[in-house]
Amino acid sequence: MKSILIGLPGNEKLTKELAQVINAELGQAEFRQFPDGENYIQIISDVVNKRVVIVCTLHRPDDKLLPLYFVSKTAKDLGAVCTCLVVPYLAYMRQDKRFQAGEGITSQYFAALVSQFADSMITVDPHLHRRSKLSEIYTTPSQVVHAADHISQWIKENLEKPVLIGPDSESEQWVSKVAQNAQAPFTVLEKIRRGDRDVEISVPKLETYKDHTPVLVDDIISTARTMIETVAHLRKAGMNPPVCIGVHAVFAGDAYKELKDSGVEQVVTCDTIPHPSNKINLCELYKDFLLEKVL
C-alpha cells in the first residue's frame, strides 16, 4: 500500500524528513481558520486507497486537536484505507489517577478520544508513570519508541569527559542506560532531607568528577524547576556547569530562558517539539513503523 504524509501546521520539517526517510509522497493539505475561529481543512493530494500518515506533535494540544481529528476524518471520507498518527510528543500523560476527590483522570479520557482519531499511532517516550504500557489507555494500536540511544550518541559525539547525573534513584535505570551507551560514567544524587524545605544534596564520588561535564537528562522539561534546582546543587558542590538534555522541549512560560540563565553550559533537546534548543534528530525512530515493519 502506498503511504502519503500530511503534516499539521508546525510539523512541516519533520513531515518532510519522514517522507524522505521512507521515500513516500509528501501530501498537500490546507489548514486555516475562518474569522470566527473555526477550522477549515482541505486535503489537496489524492489519498484514495492510500495509507495516510498524519504528523502532529501534541504540545499545547487544545488548538491542535480539532484540526488533527478533522484531517483524519476527511482522509477517510476521501477514500484513504487507513490513517496513522505520528505524535512525537503525547500530551495528557500526567493526570493518570484521581489524586484528590472529584478530579478527572484526563490521561484516560484523552486517550479514549485520540484513539478514535486514527488506526494506529507512534509516539516517543510518553510519560508513563503509574502505567506500564500505552495500550492500557490507548485502544488504537500504538508503538512507543525511545530517544535514549540518540541522546547517548549525541553525548558521545559532542561532549568531552561527560558524567551523567541522575537527579534521584527513580531515574537510575534510565540514566545508567544512556550513560552506558554514551560510554560515560554516571552517578545519582543523594538527598538528605533535614525538613520539609531543607534538602541537602550530595554528589557521590564528587572528587572523581570535578573536571567532568555533568549531563542532566529528563524526559520532559516543562517548568524546568527540578532541573534548575539540580543545577544549583551541582554548582554548590563545585562541579562544572552542566549540559541539560530533555527529550520533550515543553518549556512552560519563561522556563527555557530561566534554565539557560541558571548557570548551565547548554540546553539540548530532541526534536519532538519544534524549539530553538532542538539538536537531536529522531527521524530514524519512526522508520520501521512507517514502513509497517512493526505493529
Add this chain to the structure above:
Amino acid sequence: MKSILIGLPGNEKLTKELAQVINAELGQAEFRQFPDGENYIQIISDVVNKRVVIVCTLHRPDDKLLPLYFVSKTAKDLGAVCTCLVVPYLAYMRQDKRFQAGEGITSQYFAALVSQFADSMITVDPHLHRRSKLSEIYTTPSQVVHAADHISQWIKENLEKPVLIGPDSESEQWVSKVAQNAQAPFTVLEKIRRGDRDVEISVPKLETYKDHTPVLVDDIISTARTMIETVAHLRKAGMNPPVCIGVHAVFAGDAYKELKDSGVEQVVTCDTIPHPSNKINLCELYKDFLLEKVL
C-alpha cells in the same frame, strides 16, 4: 431525579440563572490549566445519582472542547446518571457540504464528536442551512429552541415605530414572523444586479417607512459584512439609522466596533455568547428541557 448545573468558565451568569429558573443546585467545579497548557478539572459538588447539566457555549470552540469533554467524562466517572449539555451557541454548523474537492465536512465531524460528550443537548437557533434537522448530524438527542419570540418582545418593548428589514428573500419567512409577533411591519430589500460588483438595493414602500426605525435581524453576526452593507444601503435610501439585532454575538475581530461605527442606532444581541451587546435574555427557553418536559 435531582439535577445539578455546572458551568464552564465564561458561562457563570447563565448557569446561575438556569439554576434559579429550575430551582436546582448550582454545582462547584474547578477548571484550570497546568503550566504546560493541559487542562485540569475537578468536580467539587456531589454528583452521585444526579443529572448533570453542563453549560458551555461553543463560540471559538477549540479551547472549550477538552474541558467540556473532560467534565462530562468526570461526572459520569463520579457516578452521575447522565449528562446533558446546554450549548447556547453551537459551532461548526456552516461547513455542511464539500464545496470544493478535498474539503472536510466539519459540521458532520464536529457533530459526531460532540454527540459523544453528553446524553442530551439543547441549543438555540443553530445555523441549519442545507440541513433541516439537527438530528441529521447529531446522534445525541437534541432540542432546538428559537430566539424569535424574545426578539419580537424586545422590539415591542424598546422601539418606537419599528420596521423589520429582511436583507433578502431567503430571510422573508423568519423576519416576517419576528415582525408579526412584534406587531411591526416588515419589508424585504430588492436587489437589482447590474454586474458582479454593482448591486443596487431598493427599499419597497420606502416613503411609508421614512420616519420608522429600521430593524435588521440575523442569526449570527460574525464579520458583520452583510449587515454593514445593508446599513449603507438603508442610509443611501434615506432611512433612519437602523437597530441591528443578532441572536449570536460571534463578532470576529473588530466586527463589533465596525458595525457600531457604521451608522447604526444600536447593536443588540441575545445572550447566547456573553458580549457587551447582550440585551435579550433567553433563560426561559431552556426551562422545559431542563425540567425534562421535552425529549
